[in-house]
Amino acid sequence: MSFISYLITGISLGSVYAIIALGYTMVYGIAKMLNFAHGDVIMVGGYVVFVAVSNMGVNPYVALLISMATCTILGVTIERVAYKPLRGTSPLAVLITAIGVSYLLQNLALLIFGADTKAFTSVVNVPNLELFDGQLTISGVTIVTVIACIIIMAVLTLFVKKTKAGRAMQAVSEDRGAAQLMGINVNGTIALTFAIGSALAAVAGVLLCSAYPSLTPYTGSMPGIKAFVAAVFGGIGSIPGAMIGGILLGIIENLSKAYISSQLSDAIVFGVLIIVLLVRPTGILGKNIQEKV
Amino acid sequence: MKKLKTMNKNTKSNMITYLMVIVAYVIVQIFVVTGNMSSLMEGLLVPVCTYVILAVSLNLTVGILGELSLGHAGFMCVGAFASALFSLGMKDSIENDLLRFIIAIIIAAVSAALAGILVGIPVLRLKGDYLAIVTLAFGEIIKNFINAIYLGVDANGLHFSMKDTMDLGMGADGTVLIKGAQGITGTPKCSTFTIAVILILISLVIINNLVNSRTGRAVMSIRDNRIAAESVGINITKYKLIAFTISASLAGVAGALYAHNLSTLMATPKNFGYNMSIMILVFVVLGGIGNMRGSVIAAILLTLLPELLRGLADYRMLIYAIVLIFMMLFNWSPQFINFRKKMMAKIKKDKKAEKEA
Numbered sequence: 001m002s003f004i005s006y007l008i009t010g011i012s013l014g015s016v017y018a019i020i021a022l023g024y025t026m027v028y029g030i031a032k033m034l035n036f037a038h039g040d041v042i043m044v045g046g047y048v049v050f051v052a053v054s055n056m057g058v059n060p061y062v063a064l065l066i067s068m069a070t071c072t073i074l075g076v077t078i079e080r081v082a083y084k085p086l087r088g089t090s091p092l093a094v095l096i097t098a099i100g101v102s103y104l105l106q107n108l109a110l111l112i113f114g115a116d117t118k119a120f121t122s123v124v125n126v127p128n129l130e131l132f133d134g135q136l137t138i139s140g141v142t143i144v145t146v147i148a149c150i151i152i153m154a155v156l157t158l159f160v161k162k163t164k165a166g167r168a169m170q171a172v173s174e175d176r177g178a179a180q181l182m183g184i185n186v187n188g189t190i191a192l193t194f195a196i197g198s199a200l201a202a203v204a205g206v207l208l209c210s211a212y213p214s215l216t217p218y219t220g221s222m223p224g225i226k227a228f229v230a231a232v233f234g235g236i237g238s239i240p241g242a243m244i245g246g247i248l249l250g251i252i253e254n255l256s257k258a259y260i261s262s263q264l265s266d267a268i269v270f271g272v273l274i275i276v277l278l279v280r281p282t283g284i285l286g287k288n289i290q291e292k293v
Numbered sequence: 294m295k296k297l298k299t300m301n302k303n304t305k306s307n308m309i310t311y312l313m314v315i316v317a318y319v320i321v322q323i324f325v326v327t328g329n330m331s332s333l334m335e336g337l338l339v340p341v342c343t344y345v346i347l348a349v350s351l352n353l354t355v356g357i358l359g360e361l362s363l364g365h366a367g368f369m370c371v372g373a374f375a376s377a378l379f380s381l382g383m384k385d386s387i388e389n390d391l392l393r394f395i396i397a398i399i400i401a402a403v404s405a406a407l408a409g410i411l412v413g414i415p416v417l418r419l420k421g422d423y424l425a426i427v428t429l430a431f432g433e434i435i436k437n438f439i440n441a442i443y444l445g446v447d448a449n450g451l452h453f454s455m456k457d458t459m460d461l462g463m464g465a466d467g468t469v470l471i472k473g474a475q476g477i478t479g480t481p482k483c484s485t486f487t488i489a490v491i492l493i494l495i496s497l498v499i500i501n502n503l504v505n506s507r508t509g510r511a512v513m514s515i516r517d518n519r520i521a522a523e524s525v526g527i528n529i530t531k532y533k534l535i536a537f538t539i540s541a542s543l544a545g546v547a548g549a550l551y552a553h554n555l556s557t558l559m560a561t562p563k564n565f566g567y568n569m570s571i572m573i574l575v576f577v578v579l580g581g582i583g584n585m586r587g588s589v590i591a592a593i594l595l596t597l598l599p600e601l602l603r604g605l606a607d608y609r610m611l612i613y614a615i616v617l618i619f620m621m622l623f624n625w626s627p628q629f630i631n632f633r634k635k636m637m638a639k640i641k642k643d644k645k646a647e648k649e650a
Binding site: 028034036082085086088089090092093095096097099100101103104106107108110111225228229232236261263264266267270271273274277278281282 | 355361415418419420422423425426427429430431433434437438440441473474567571574575578579582607608610611613614615617618621622624625626627628629
């Protein structure tokens with residue numbers, strides 16, 4: 001039974017990674033940049049809900065919506081101010097700017113909220129599920145996280161495949177120049193991608209803090225990196241890939257924490273990533289593009 | 294003077310870099326000797342040199358080889374631990390501090406180079422962002438792994454464990470050398486500013502000579518066009534690995550310098566994690582990719598900047614972040630570059646008008 005319960009916690013953690021990874025993967029697919037600040041948007045999302053619920057007594061679900069709105073505005077602003085002026089220049093320059101934005105958000109949070117850990121009250125009030133006469137308990141947060149992940153993934157896939165804006169995203173990610181010639185508003189599409197990615201980050205932040213109720217200015221950075229690993233794992237740019245990568249990563253991390261060594265669990269996660277990339281250099285579901293002269 | 298004129302452009306530029314380092318060294322030494330330097334600044338001298346070596350060595354990977362590496366701190370970590378372990382173990386056997394430190398540095402360089410080869414063989418098959426994320430992964434693995442190592446020595450020899458100190462099963466006379474996450478304690482403090490500057494000069498000479506050699510040209514041809522380089526018979530794997538290994542080995546040297554400046558060496562996310570690797574990358578990019586002198590200057594300025602802003606207390610890292618973003622926009626954004634050009638043209642025009650008037 002303990003194995004199953006570890007597995008379920010792993011899937012729950014993995015679902016959070018998957019939601020974050022979706023944001024990473026979409027931004028990467030369209031803007032071709034590693035958005036290092038994505039992890040810190042998660043942290044901002046967590047703080048917004050914390051302030052709204054603990055200090056102002058807002059209903060948790062309303063707080064979630066406020067948090068999503070804040071993160072969306074934040075994401076679009078970051079894109080407009082820091083990344084857009086650098087579009088088309090060296091990817092390294094954009095990467096460093098993203099790192100700068102990440103430092104900025106962390107230090108702003110540090111100034112406003114201080115370095116001490118905030119105890120986050122879970123916004124999820126779904127009762128725990130007991131199976132097999134109480135031998136196996138699945139917490140409400142886990143259930144909500146997994147369901148949220150599946151819904152988000154399904155909605156996102158439909159959005160990208162069926163709507164006009166979604167198809168514009170696909171076109172921009174395939175060939176930006178050609179998409180522009182076809183009359184697609186490239187800047188608008190990229191801004192929309194950042195908006196969606198940041199809103200997802202807010203959801204992920206709330207779920208992450210509900211499952212692991214401690215909030216510091218650095219809460220987002222490690223899950224951010226891990227989610228990026230998950231996105232690469234599943235094949236960056238691919239939406240189902242991010243989902244598979246995230247969940248696999250969560251399971252591997254949790255099982256190695258339980259059975260091998262909690263200290264080495266990160267090393268094992270990264271080790272698996274390396275092996276996957278060596279066998280399939282573009283990730284599990286990534287497209288292999290042949291390089292030509 | 295005549296010799297200077299006939300000198301090749303590259304050699305001249307390199308000489309300026311060396312001269313700059315030496316002049317900076319002399320000025321700092323004058324300040325130290327006359328007692329005009331605050332103890333805070335004096336304590337920063339060796340770390341600044343460490344960062345300079347790291348920046349220069351990463352610039353070899355990023356600028357000359359053209360691959361983005363986010364795991365540079367991992368190699369530094371290997372070098373730091375290997376050399377600290379050696380110094381701690383040989384504290385009584387080799388009495389001469391300098392000799393012991395030199396051997397420790399060589400050990401750091403060799404062990405980091407070995408790590409570089411081990412990591413490089415699989416990693417260099419990948420490209421672009423995938424390569425970046427795998428180097429990041431390796432860096433984290435190295436850090437995590439070292440955090441889990443326990444090593445002790447007693448009359449029976451070395452004891453090794455991945456669990457805890459008790460698991461070593463040592464005799465009563467045993468001493469624990471590496472205490473897992475608590476790291477290595479009691480490393481002799483051998484790093485001095487003079488040694489550090491000599492190491493900077495050695496690193497610069499190695500890299501500059503490499504860049505201007507046949508090997509260096511082969512490496513740069515791979516950076517500029519991999520397929521073309523391959524088609525003229527350049528062994529891609531070999532040259533990539535050479536550059537990557539040298540870069541790793543110099544990072545190991547910086548690690549040795551770092552380790553021997555502290556009495557307790559721990560592998561924390563702050564000093565050997567990906568944050569550190571990113572910090573070094575920031576030096577390289579702000580200094581100018583492929584420009585060694587730029588790396589030296591950027592590493593010095595950006596290390597001192599947060600310290601100079603110390604008066605602003607909590608706001609210093611915030612300002613650092615804003616400066617970083619603004620500098621990137623200012624240096625790279627097409628709009629800003631145009632704006633700068635316009636301003637320059639205007640200033641020139643004004644000066645001309647003044648002269649004529």
